[in-house]
Amino acid sequence: GKDGYRHYMEKELHEHPVVIGQTLQRLIDPATRRVVLPDLPFDLASVPRAVVTACGSAFYAGMIGRYWLEGIARLPVDIDVASEMRYRDPPLTPGGLGLLISQSGETADTLAALRGMRARQQHIVSVLNVEQSTIARESDVVLGTVAGPEISVASTKAFTAQLSVLACLAIAAGRLRGTVSAEREQEMVAALLDLPSRASEVFDQAPAIREMAAVVANARDVLYLGRGSSFPVALEGALKLKEVSYIHAEAYAAGEMKHGPISLIDQTVPIVATVPSGPLFEKTVSNLQEARARGGRLLVFTDTKGAERLRGLAEIVVAIPTVDEFTSPVLQTIPVQMLAYEVALLKGTDVDQPRNLAKSVTVE
């Protein structure tokens, strides 16, 4: 049941903290505070590159995974949506890593992409929530997200669980490839283990998120912006808004704005930006200043450290706890998904069963 929540989406949003914790528990040894992956039938240290593929939200999780695998483990990564990957013919060196991400484990395009990678002699590792699924059966290794059943068609908690697994995979790969020292691993693990309690604090921001929702619900089009690992968070926010509120939303890498989308900006197109503190903060702030100068209404997600700087600039600022820069996309996803939910409530849509959508897409 819904445990007293109005919708499964609301219930599942509130499960983020628990789900992150349970997923990490499987992959982190509490005694040594090191990442422990299941036994792999190949050597992660010697894979030449990773090819990441998935659909929808799982694909956006994969994009964040790419930042981590490249940045932390220095592993070259190619990524594409599965519906494209299955028809590409990428030249792949045998012995590479094929990394699939899927909540259901039944998505037709993801399965087809898996088979294509298998045919090219890649090692298949899948990040799956349903561990008894078709993709699971065809994988060499399954890394489970411990999100429990996700009923709402719009994915929420599966996303942060996928990120938890991908972060651990990047740390383990980095250790094996000599790019993550024992000391750095301890710091990163500490940052991950801090997430469940920080995630619980995000819900304190519900009133400010509702204020944002009131602005967004009156718009016809919304622009989502983010840079670096916040760009996939923006993509996730825009997808979620489209799915549950039927409002048109587009996500752009903040630096791409001046290459086109800035022409859309006026006071009728709210801009939802994810801008956590960190090395890309000032760059994104200057993109927001450009938008502001053109009359754009700024609705900004940041952390307590970034909030001060943004208060003068943005109309509404939602400041969630400041965490390690590496884990910030995990936390920043939560308010962005909450916003979509609040807008759907205002619009009165069928939140858990949006029109035209199915929970798992088992046909091409």
Ligand code: M6R
């Ligand atoms: O079951 P999967 O993770 O493979 O599903 C992938 C997408 O269909 C899914 O994430 C979809 O985009 C959701 N409705 C997003 O909320």
